[in-house]
Amino acid sequence: MAARAEADGETAKRRVALTRESILEAALRLCSPESGGQLTFSRLGKELGADPTAVYRHFRDKDELVLAMADITIQEGVELARAALPDGPSDDWRAWLTVTAESIRASYLARPALAVLAAARTTASPAETHSVELLISVLHRAGLPVVESAECCRSLLDMTLAMTQYSAAFSALDKATQAKDEAAWAVRYGMLPEDEYPLLHESAPRLTALFRDDAEVFRMTLATFLDGVAAKIERAGQGEGLSSERP
Amino acid sequence: MAARAEADGETAKRRVALTRESILEAALRLCSPESGGQLTFSRLGKELGADPTAVYRHFRDKDELVLAMADITIQEGVELARAALPDGPSDDWRAWLTVTAESIRASYLARPALAVLAAARTTASPAETHSVELLISVLHRAGLPVVESAECCRSLLDMTLAMTQYSAAFSALDKATQAKDEAAWAVRYGMLPEDEYPLLHESAPRLTALFRDDAEVFRMTLATFLDGVAAKIERAGQGEGLSSERP
């Protein structure tokens, strides 16, 4: 089909001979925080230099497009994690889970608009599968029974995706609304009468600081969750005579 | 004004003299799982027996309506929790946090469509405030420093809201899409080659069972999180007067 791609400098517009790949690329580009807005067929058409409805020749509907984008994003997250992790089997399950969660989070947050659209859509992508198998093996090696390890993975991934999409939804709001929400918080927690809410009053500075910092909240939550996993592992280790776990 | 309300039997349609309250009531009704669909102005108008745009006389835009609905929902969750909890200060912090989280989750899940709309909107409602103060006090009494208790609350609430909206988003999908997603999972995890993915293969039954059961996943995740909190409390107790960070 006469590859006329990558002419035209940076923004690959005019005449790219639409393919599934070029469309996905453009769509993902449109979801980045720099590109701002929502993902819409007309914006997509403009980005591709083609009629918006041309996309329907390659994807049955928007849902299919979004699913494909989500797939790529998850895959990217998995690769990010793989790159940040030691190659061979490591015993540091904690680092392993942390890096995986943060990587998936990062690649979704690079496309807030997608995260909003893909909320609750399960892709069950192949990329994910291998990664999950690895995670289970890491936990199992740490001393957790297989099924329990799998449960932990499911928990971890659900929590990560949910909280990430929560953050993404917020960052996809227009700046005005964001500011309004932030102001509401600041007012509420700044004005609390000390005698009625002594504890909240004391922790107000920390709480308002956390408001601006979704990432920090996620880190905290993840850490606490992993502390829980550690406890589980310890219990499992004590129960059996086999596993070796000594902090 | 001529109060002509509550005539007409069950479905309070015709001529109810729109008020903020009657609108909110109708809107919440429309978001229930039984009422099925999305919250839209035209459906709302029909439910109220009035022109859809009449709502704009009482709410500046849809966002304001949704915020008010979210507020009510949170409040309801808090009341639910209060009803299920012993009145006086209890030392069972674990039950306290669990009940609070599950209550908020339950009242949101009673309106999936709302949960989707309200994703990432912070209401900072008054009802919430009192409840949070209580949670902090419970954790503090259990032995956690005040600020750390507040952090835990923030984590817990964020996690709960995020995961709940995640579930709600799924249950708000049309049945066809839901079935499609479910099928994708079943196929993927049923067909895994045992030699390549031994661990996943072993835990596949459990994982597919979990797929239909968001509530169970949430319970597991929450439990693990609380195990983590327990560990934190233990550490704090051991350190006593000093700050204890690492065993």
Added chain:
DNA sequence: CGCTGCTGTCAATGGCATTGACAATGACCC
């Protein structure tokens, strides 16, 4: 050459939130 299937274009269609002009209604004041 004519046929068929693939891909892009164009002009609808129908759903949605939101707005502005207008009408009915009641309250308030002289």
Added chain:
DNA sequence: GGGTCATTGTCAATGCCATTGACAGCAGCG
């Protein structure tokens, strides 16, 4: 009672969005 005003409901747009169906260029193939 009559004039004025704000409130509240109605109606007819407007504009964005996804999606569809009819049509046009163009490949390869007999």
